[in-house]
Amino acid sequence: MKLGRLNHIGVATPSIADNIKPLPFRGGVGVGSIDLAQGCGTPPPAPPLKGRGEG
Amino acid sequence: MKLGRLNHIGVATPSIADSIVFYRDVMGATKIHEPFDLPSQGVKVCFVDTPGADGALNGTQIELIEPLPGNTSIAGFLEKNPAGGQHHMCYEVPDIHAAKAEFEAMGKRVLGEPRIGAHGTLIFFVHPKDMGGVLTEIMETPKGAH
Numbered sequence: 590m591k592l593g594r595l596n597h598i599g600v601a602t603p604s605i606a607d608n609i610k611p612l613p614f615r616g617g618v619g620v621g622s623i624d625l626a627q628g629c630g631t632p633p634p635a636p637p638l639k640g641r642g643e644g
Numbered sequence: 645m646k647l648g649r650l651n652h653i654g655v656a657t658p659s660i661a662d663s664i665v666f667y668r669d670v671m672g673a674t675k676i677h678e679p680f681d682l683p684s685q686g687v688k689v690c691f692v693d694t695p696g697a698d699g700a701l702n703g704t705q706i707e708l709i710e711p712l713p714g715n716t717s718i719a720g721f722l723e724k725n726p727a728g729g730q731h732h733m734c735y736e737v738p739d740i741h742a743a744k745a746e747f748e749a750m751g752k753r754v755l756g757e758p759r760i761g762a763h764g765t766l767i768f769f770v771h772p773k774d775m776g777g778v779l780t781e782i783m784e785t786p787k788g789a790h
Contacts (some may be wrong), residue, residue, distance in 0.1 A: 591691075592667070593695060594703055595703055606706060
C-alpha cells in the first residue's frame with residue numbers, strides 16, 4: 590500500500606447548521622452569506638420606516 | 645477571514661519512532677522527514693508528506709508530535725489517549741497578525757502570542773471550545789511555498 594491523498598477530515602458536530610451559519614449581513618455585493626433558512630445572501634428584513642408624524 | 649490551505653494534521657504519539665514505522669510500513673508513506681526537537685513548544689515533531697491533488701508529495705502533512713520531558717499539554721493529551729491520536733488541525737494564512745486580530749474580533753480565544761512553529765513561520769493556536777471542538781493552529785504561509 591502507498592499513502593494516498595488525504596481526502597478529508599471528519600469532524601463530528603451536534604449541528605452542521607451552526608457550523609455553517611451565516612455571518613451578519615453587512616450589505617454590499619458579496620458580503621452576504623449562505624443562509625439555510627432564507628437562501629443565499631438574503632439580507633435580514635429592513636427595519637420599518639417611520640411615516641410622517643411618527644417618531 | 646478566508647479559509648486557507650490545510651497545512652497539516654497534528655497527531656500526538658507516545659513514540660515518534662514507532663509512528664514512523666507505522667506510517668512507513670502500514671500506510672505506505674514514502675516521504676518521512678527527519679524528526680527534530682522544538683524546545684520552545686516542548687515537543688519533538690516529525691512530518692509525513694502525503695500527495696496533493698496532482699499526485700506530488702505536496703498535500704496536507706501529518707505532524708507527529710511527541711512530548712519532550714516537562715511538556716504538559718501533549719503529555720496530558722496522551723494521558724487521556726495513551727495510544728495517541730488526532731490533536732489539532734493547522735490552516736495557513738497570508739498574514740498571521742491580521743488573522744489573530746480577526747479571530748479576536750470574533751471573540752475567539754487565541755492561545756498566546758504568535759511564535760515560531762515547526763515550519764519556521766509564525767503560528768498561534770485557537771481554543772477548541774471556540775472552534776467547534778477542534779484545537780486549531782493558524783500558521784503564516786512559508787515564503788515561496790505553493
